Amino acid sequence: MVNLVSLLLPLSLFINIISLPLPARAISSCSGPCNTVDDCDGQLICINGRCNDDPDVGTHICGNSAPNGNNNCQPSGTLNCQGTSYTQYRCSPPVTSSTAAILTNNDFSQGGDGGAPSECDESFHNNSELIVALSTGWFNDKSRCGSLIRIMASNGRSVEAKVVDECDSVNGCDEEHAGQPPCRNNIVDASDAVWNELGLNKDVGEVDITWSMA
Incomplete structure (x- = not known):
């Protein structure tokens, strides 16, 4: 005769196992393991x-x-402009106490190479002002508008300048951007006044600098 108890015991164990609560999905933070x-x-x-x-x-x-x-x-894509392809970025390197960047020169006045009015206040600015535009990732959807940053040159000089505009790393080659291609993602685009305070020659075009939040 088949022992009924011996048949039911494995079945009850199986039911107990499948009724156990499933472990909650682990949510990983930075550098944590993941599959999706x-x-x-x-x-x-x-x-x-x-x-x-x-x-x-x-x-x-x-x-x-x-x-x-x-x-x-x-890169988030490429933009073709007059037969040349430019890399697009929606991000920039992390901001630290000494963020490596390339300093470029921008004319923030009406009719200048900045194109449209500054994005932060929809105004044009005199180039005697200590002002900058930051690459899209650093501009961070206007979150740094009006903030002061400290720019350090390799000659030991430094200056504080106000963020008034975005150096667009996604869009360009149109009237709004005065025909200029997208910025790279590591640009601090500064007024004449900033270059002068740093003792740099703007005719050089580009200079390696570091910057931080002031």
């Missing part, structure tokens, strides 16, 4: 098996914790 975007917290995305900043959003939540030397700031 759902594994990552907030605006982070899954890149190469690790949670990191979304280059399309341009967040800097993870800072220098990104797994590669470019801080995962990848």
Whole structure:
């Protein structure tokens, strides 16, 4: 005769196992392991098996914790302008106490090479003002409008300047941008006054500098 108890015991164990609560999905923070975007917290995305900043959003939540030397700031596309292709960026390198950048010169006055009025206040500015435009990622959707940044040149001189505009790293080659192509993602575009205070020759065109929030 078949022992009924011996048949029911494995069945009861099976029912108990499947009735156990499933473990909650783990939400990973910066550099945490992941398989899909759902594994990552907030605006982070899954890149190469690790949670990191979304280059399309341009967040800097993870800072220098990104797994590669470019801080995962990848191009978002290309823009063709008069037969030349320009790389587009929605992000910039993380801002630190000494952020490496390239200083360029911009004419913020009406009719200047800045094109449209400054994005922060919809106004043109005199180039005697200590003002700058920042690449799209650093501009961060106007969040740095009106803020002061400290710019340091390799000659030891420094100056504080106010953020009034975006150096667009996505759009360009149109009337709004005075025909200029998209900025690179590491540009501090400064007025004549900033160059003069730093003791730099604007005719050079580009100079390596560092900057930080003042």
